[in-house]
Each structure stands twice: as C-alpha cells, then as structure tokens.
Amino acid sequence: MTHLDILHVGKYATFIGAAYGISVMVFAGMVWTTLAKARRWRKRAQALDAALTGR
Amino acid sequence: MSRISALLARETALAWGRGGGPLVSVGFYAGVATLLPLAIGPEAQRLAAIAPGAAWVALALASLLSLDRLFERDFEDGALDLLTLSSTPLELTCAIKCLSQWLATGAPLALAAPIAAIGLGAPPALAPLIFACALVGGLAFAFTGGIGAALSLGARRGGLLTAVIVLPLFVPPVIFGGGALDAFASGLGWTAGFALLCAYAAAAVALGPLAMAAACRNALA
Amino acid sequence: MIPAPAFLSNPERFMAFSRWAAPMFGLIAAILGLAGLYLGFSAPDDYQQGATVRIMFIHVPAAWLSMFVYGCLAVASLLSLIFRHALADAAAQAAAPLGAGFTFLALVTGSLWGRPMWGTWWVWDARLTSVLVLFLFYLAYIALRAALDDEAKAARACAILALVGAVNLPVVHYSVVWWNSLHQGASVFRADGPAMPPVFLIPLLLMSLAYMAAFGALWLVSIRGEVWRRRAEAAALRAARS
Amino acid sequence: MLKLRPGRWAGVITALQLRGVAVSRGGRRLFSGLDLDLAPGEVCALTGANGAGKTSLLRTIAGLSAPDMGDIGFGGADPGDARQGGLHLLGHLDGLKAARTTREELTFWSRWGGAASDGADQAVTALALGGLLDLEVRRLSAGQRRRLALARLLAAPRPLWLLDEPLSPLDAAWRARFGAVMQAHLAGGGMILAAVHDPLPIPARSLALEAAA
Numbered sequence: 001m002t003h004l005d006i007l008h009v010g011k012y013a014t015f016i017g018a019a020y021g022i023s024v025m026v027f028a029g030m031v032w033t034t035l036a037k038a039r040r041w042r043k044r045a046q047a048l049d050a051a052l053t054g055r
Numbered sequence: 056m057s058r059i060s061a062l063l064a065r066e067t068a069l070a071w072g073r074g075g076g077p078l079v080s081v082g083f084y085a086g087v088a089t090l091l092p093l094a095i096g097p098e099a100q101r102l103a104a105i106a107p108g109a110a111w112v113a114l115a116l117a118s119l120l121s122l123d124r125l126f127e128r129d130f131e132d133g134a135l136d137l138l139t140l141s142s143t144p145l146e147l148t149c150a151i152k153c154l155s156q157w158l159a160t161g162a163p164l165a166l167a168a169p170i171a172a173i174g175l176g177a178p179p180a181l182a183p184l185i186f187a188c189a190l191v192g193g194l195a196f197a198f199t200g201g202i203g204a205a206l207s208l209g210a211r212r213g214g215l216l217t218a219v220i221v222l223p224l225f226v227p228p229v230i231f232g233g234g235a236l237d238a239f240a241s242g243l244g245w246t247a248g249f250a251l252l253c254a255y256a257a258a259a260v261a262l263g264p265l266a267m268a269a270a271c272r273n274a275l276a
Numbered sequence: 277m278i279p280a281p282a283f284l285s286n287p288e289r290f291m292a293f294s295r296w297a298a299p300m301f302g303l304i305a306a307i308l309g310l311a312g313l314y315l316g317f318s319a320p321d322d323y324q325q326g327a328t329v330r331i332m333f334i335h336v337p338a339a340w341l342s343m344f345v346y347g348c349l350a351v352a353s354l355l356s357l358i359f360r361h362a363l364a365d366a367a368a369q370a371a372a373p374l375g376a377g378f379t380f381l382a383l384v385t386g387s388l389w390g391r392p393m394w395g396t397w398w399v400w401d402a403r404l405t406s407v408l409v410l411f412l413f414y415l416a417y418i419a420l421r422a423a424l425d426d427e428a429k430a431a432r433a434c435a436i437l438a439l440v441g442a443v444n445l446p447v448v449h450y451s452v453v454w455w456n457s458l459h460q461g462a463s464v465f466r467a468d469g470p471a472m473p474p475v476f477l478i479p480l481l482l483m484s485l486a487y488m489a490a491f492g493a494l495w496l497v498s499i500r501g502e503v504w505r506r507r508a509e510a511a512a513l514r515a516a517r518s
Numbered sequence: 519m520l521k522l523r524p525g526r527w528a529g530v531i532t533a534l535q536l537r538g539v540a541v542s543r544g545g546r547r548l549f550s551g552l553d554l555d556l557a558p559g560e561v562c563a564l565t566g567a568n569g570a571g572k573t574s575l576l577r578t579i580a581g582l583s584a585p586d587m588g589d590i591g592f593g594g595a596d597p598g599d600a601r602q603g604g605l606h607l608l609g610h611l612d613g614l615k616a617a618r619t620t621r622e623e624l625t626f627w628s629r630w631g632g633a634a635s636d637g638a639d640q641a642v643t644a645l646a647l648g649g650l651l652d653l654e655v656r657r658l659s660a661g662q663r664r665r666l667a668l669a670r671l672l673a674a675p676r677p678l679w680l681l682d683e684p685l686s687p688l689d690a691a692w693r694a695r696f697g698a699v700m701q702a703h704l705a706g707g708g709m710i711l712a713a714v715h716d717p718l719p720i721p722a723r724s725l726a727l728e729a730a731a
Contacts, residue, residue, distance in 0.1 A: 133611025
C-alpha cells in the first residue's frame with residue numbers, strides 16, 4: 001500500500017462518507033417533515049370535526 | 056379578419072407604449088452588456104471569448120422584462136374578460152398578444168444584439184447571425200414567456216414568478232442559439248444550432264398559445 | 277365521460293388503502309435498501325474508480341427517482357386537469373417537494389462522485405446538467421403553487437405548468453446532450469446498463485427499487501397529510517359559517 | 519331616438535333559462551337552486567347584498583366560470599356560440615386603457631364585437647360622446663367613462679345584456695336617457711339582466727339572491 005493508495009482510499013472515504021451522510025440526512029428530513037405534516041393536520045382536522053359535531 | 060388586425064394593432068401599440076416598451080428592454084440589455092466588461096475586465100481577448108454567449112443570455116433576460124405586462128394589465132382592468140367573450144378563439148388572441156410583444160420589444164432587441172456583441176468584442180462577421188438568432192430566439196422567448204405570464208396571473212409578485220417559471224423553459228433556445236453563435240465564431244457549422252432554434256421557436260408558437268389560453272381561462276374563472 | 281379511476285374519486289377509499297400501503301412500502305424500502313447496501317459494500321472496488329463507485333449506489337437511484345417522480349407529478353396533474361379531482365391535485369402537490377428532494381440528492385451525490393476524478397465540485401456532464409434543469413422545473417412548480425392562494429385555480433395552473441414541463445423536459449435533455457457533444461465529449465458516468473459488471477448491477481437494482489418504495493411510502497403519507505389539511509380547512513370554514 | 523334593428527340576431531339567443539343554478543367562489547357556495555326565465559323584450563333586476571354572488575352569476579351566465587350545479591340555456595342556441603356572439607357583459611371594470619383615446623378604444627371594441635361600420639357612430643350619437651372622442655380615457659369623468667363602456671353595447675348590437683351595476687356612476691339625467699336606450703333594446707327583442715343596488719329607471723321584475731342556507 002503506497003502512500004498514495006492510503007491517501008487514495010482515505011480521500012475517497014471522505015467523499016463516500018459525505019455522499020452517504022448527506023443522503024441519510026435528506027432522507028431523514030423528508031421522512032420527518034412528511035410524517036409531522038400528516039400528524040399535525042390529522043389532529044387539526046379531528047379536533048375541528050369533534051368541535052363541530054360536539055356543538 | 057378586421058377583428059384580428061384590430062387586436063394586433065392595439066396590442067402592438069400597447070406593447071410599444073409610445074416607445075416605452077422597447078426602450079425599457081433595450082435599456083436593460085445595454086445595461087447588462089455594459090456591466091459585463093466592468094465585472095470581467097476590459098481585456099479584449101477574454102471578453103471576445105464570451106461576447107456572443109453573453110449577448111445571447113442578456114437578450115433572453117431582457118425579453119423577460121416586458122412579459123408581465125402581456126396579460127397582467129388586461130386581467131386586472133377587465134379587458135381580458137371581453138377579449139375572451141368573442142368568436143375569436145382565446146388561443147389566437149394569446150398568440151396575437153405574444154406576436155405583438157415580439158414586434159414591439161423583440162425586434163428592437165434583435166437590432167441591439169449585434170451592437171452589444173460587437174461592443175463586447177465579438178467578430179463583426181458574426182453580426183448577421185446574431186441578428187437572425189435574436190429575431191427567431193426572440194419569438195421563442197416571447198411565446199414561451201407568455202406561458203409563464205399567463206400562469207402567474209392572480210399571483211403575488213407575478214413578474215418574478217414569471218421569470219422563475221420561464222427560465223427553465225429558456226434552456227433549449229439558449230443552448231441552440233448559443234451553440235450556433237459559438238460554432239460560427241470558431242469557424243464550425245452553425246446551421247445545425249440555428250435550425251434547432253427555429254424548430255423550438257416554431258413549436259413554441261404552435262403549442263404555447265394552447266397553454267396560455269388554458270391558463271387565462273383558469274385565472275378568469 | 278371517461279370513468280375516473282375508483283380510488284381517485286373517493287378519498288375515503290384512498291385513505292383506507294394508504295393506511296396499510298404506506299407502512300408496507302416503507303418496510304419494503306428498508307429491506308431492499310439494507311440488502312442493496314450490504315451487497316454494494318461487499319463488492320470489490322471498481323478497477324478504475326476505486327471505492328468511489330459506492331456513491332453510484334445512491335446517485336443513480338436518486339437521479340432515476342428525480343425523473344420518475346416528475347412522471348408521477350405529470351400524470352397526477354393530467355388526471356387533475358381532466359377529472360378535476362382534488363385527490364389527483366393533492367397527489368401532484370405532494371409529489372413536487374419529494375421530487376425536488378431526490379433531485380437535490382442526485383445533484384449532491386453526483387458532484388461528490390465526480391469530484392475525485394475531475395478535481396472540480398461541479399461537472400457540466402450531460403446527465404448532471406439535465407438533472408440540474410429538472411431541479412429548476414421543480415422549483416418553478418413549487419414557487420407557482422406557493423404564489424397562488426385560490427386552491428382551485430392553483431390546482432389547474434400548476435397542472436398546466438407540470439404538463440408544459442413534461443413536454444419540455446425531453447427537449448431540454450436533448451438540447452443538453454447536443455450542447456455536451458458540442459463542447460466536450462467526455463462523460464463522467466458510465467453507469468448505464470450492461471457495461472457495468474453484474475456484481476455492481478444487482479445492488480444498484482436493489483437500491484433503485486428501495487428508493488422507489490421509499491418514495492411510494494413518503495408520497496402516500498404526504499397525500500394523506502394533504503387530505504387531512506383540506507378536511508381541516510373545510511371544517512374551519514364550516515365552523516366559521518355556522 | 520336610437521333606432522335599433524330589431525330581430526337581426528334572432529338566430530343567436532332567443533331566451534335565457536336558468537334551472538337550479540348553484541354558484542360558488544373561492545370554495546364557498548354563494549347560492550343554489552336558482553331558476554330564471556328571460557324572454558325577448560324582458561328585463562330583470564338582480565338584487566342582493568354585497569357578496570351575495572350577483573357578479574359571479576353574471577360571469578357564470580357569460581361562461582367565464584362554470585356553475586357548481588344546474589344548467590344555463592339560451593333558448594336552444596348552442597351555449598358556445600351564444601356566449602361568443604350573443605351577449606354583452608358589462609362588469610365593474612370596463613377594460614379601458616387610460617392612455618388611449620376614446621376614439622381608439624371605441625373603434626377597437628366595436629370592431630372586436632363585430633360591429634357594422636356605422637355601429638360606432640350610432641353609439642356615439644346615442645351616448646353623446648362626440649365631444650370626447652379625442653380625449654384620453656384618463657381625462658374622462660367616471661360618468662363619461664361609463665358612457666363609453668355602455669357605448670360598446672350599442673356599437674355591436676347583441677340580444678342579451680348582462681350588466682353589473684351599469685348606472686351607478688351616471689347622473690340622474692343620464693340614467694333616464696340610458697333608460698330610454700334600454701327600452702329601445704327591449705323593444706327590439708333584446709333581453710337585459712342587470713345587477714343593481716338602486717332600482718332601474720325602467721319597470722323591471724326583480725330576482726333577489728339570498729346567501730346559501
């Protein structure tokens with residue numbers, strides 16, 4: 001393993017890591033916002049329906 | 056027929072706006088062409104390399120300017136209702152609006168394009184091709200831009216929204232026109248790029264009004 | 277009139293369907309993803325690109341998804357225009373941000389993949405440039421949706437824009453490829469089908485299916501959120517009037 | 519007095535029939551179950567509070583927007599043709615450009631409406647616009663500007679007039695005078711549906727729009 005190879009692999013590791021890291025973050029962001037939106041609006045809709053039927 | 060010529064005369068007069076319309080577009084165009092060397096530096100060799108492309112992109116941006124007046128004014132003052140309630144199909148009315156936009160601001164811009172390009176250092180031999188590209192490209196920009204103008208009717212900050220909608224649609228004509236100019240400047244065959252530009256302009260003229268009319272009906276509903 | 281697909285016209289049926297379908301897609305995505313990653317990382321380095329080929333497993337699926345999602349957006353918009361169903365519009369509205377997310381992923385991973393070989397963060401490669409312009413189309417759709425207040429008008433205007441985009445995208449792709457051939461012929465990505473050794477093809481396929489399943493799950497949940505939002509607003513309207 | 523050529527447009531619209539029409543705006547239902555019959559020579563005043571949907575109803579009849587329910591008939595004529603050549607819609611906004619002169623606007627809109635060559639001149643005499651022809655629209659008073667908008671109705675005669683508070687900017691003298699013009703239009707077999715707040719200068723049955731229950 002010449003010096004270059006280590007660097008070679010090492011250098012690649014940062015790119016691979018960065019690519020996977022960003023992908024995981026973006027995916028997590030998409031999942032969280034989607035679920036949060038769905039839950040928030042379901043609660044609002046059910047609360048309003050309850051208030052309407054309750055009246 | 057008189058109805059269509061009457062509309063063309065009216066729309067061209069409004070777009071011309073006693074000289075105001077083209078003045079704004081050409082003024083913007085000259086402004087961009089002036090700022091470029093100030094930013095990049097006056098070295099002729101560097102400027103000449105980007106002159107045709109820069110002139111072409113500046114032309115595309117300049118044709119964005121007068122788009123929001125294309126439908127917005129008639130939509131807000133009630134004229135669009137009356138233009139719709141007519142035996143002339145709305146698609147044809149939209150096409151005539153874009154055509155008069157092209158006549159009033161596109162053509163003057165096409166005259167300014169060679170001047171700006173040569174001013175930036177493009178070879179004078181390029182002038183006729185830039186003028187031709189600017190004329191045909193202007194038609195493509197007007198009809199594609201009209202779609203953005205019609206879609207953003209009734210939206211807040213309609214003008215900016217039109218630009219965001221329309222710039223991705225400008226990618227093909229910008230590439231074809233820029234490619235033709237670049238090919239000519241480096242002595243290669245420019246006809247392919249120019250032919251593709253004409254094809255895109257023809258498609259925009261044919262299909263654009265369909266989307267515009269649908270968008271106008273939607274905004275009026 | 278062409279009969280609308282059943283689940284389109286009846287939100288109730290869609291809500292019941294998506295209630296179990298969304299988690300199922302999520303599960304499929306997780307399983308396929310893990311399998312794909314495991315196989316991908318256990319495969320040997322590529323003789324040319326070395327270890328960076330691993331980035332391909334998340335770049336190519338993202339790039340494929342960015343186009344697939346725009347297809348879904350265009351189909352949903354077409355159904356929304358023809359049948360005027362709020363559900364089709366909700367599907368289109370829900371697909372756009374997800375599509376933009378996948379396109380962003382494709383651009384970032386593409387740039388990171390090209391960086392070691394080309395030494396620059398951005399490579400004007402035909403495919404990458406097309407994905408960049410596709411990203412602009414998504415932004416335009418989301419901007420138009422945000423700028424129009426009236427729901428019914430926003431639905432039709434955005435549907436028209438999505439279809440105009442769908443007609444223009446092949447032309448954009450062709451013009452970028454033509455532009456690329458004009459300036460420099462080289463292309464960063466050779467990950468197109470048979471030229472790739474099978475040891476990479478299988479994980480790539482698994483990852484692509486995992487991404488699609490993930491999008492399916494996210495899309496269904498997002499549409500459910502849209503349906504709840506519209507119900508909440510309708511309820512608020514009724515409450516205000518009574 | 520203005521002589522209208524009666525019956526010239528007999529083929530286009532012979533009646534207006536609304537059956538169970540429901541209209542909503544911005545997702546809110548304004549009214550429903552509206553019925554109306556208008557025969558040639560009849561005028562109907564549309565009343566109702568602001569926001570009751572008078573303007574929306576006129577725009578729906580004109581075909582600019584679609585009704586939620588119910589159907590709109592034009593006495594057997596094809597709705598598309600009827601709306602392209604058989605009716606005039608006069609809205610709050612008159613679509614006149616401030617920088618253009620009265621003559622330019624009148625000639626364009628009468629040509630656009632398909633008026634005969636002398637149509638515009640007839641309208642000028644009927645609404646006394648002679649002195650204003652070379653003035654720019656922005657120099658006209660509200661009353662003069664409304665008379666210019668009303669001139670369009672006369673320049674290109676069409677059977678059905680859909681008017682949205684047509685007389686509000688006019689003074690008493692001009693209201694009476696336009697009342698006579700409306701009478702002439704009705705005598706010629708025309709129909710008028712006018713959304714008004716104060717009563718029309720001519721006798722007319724009225725239709726009140728109540729907000730949806």
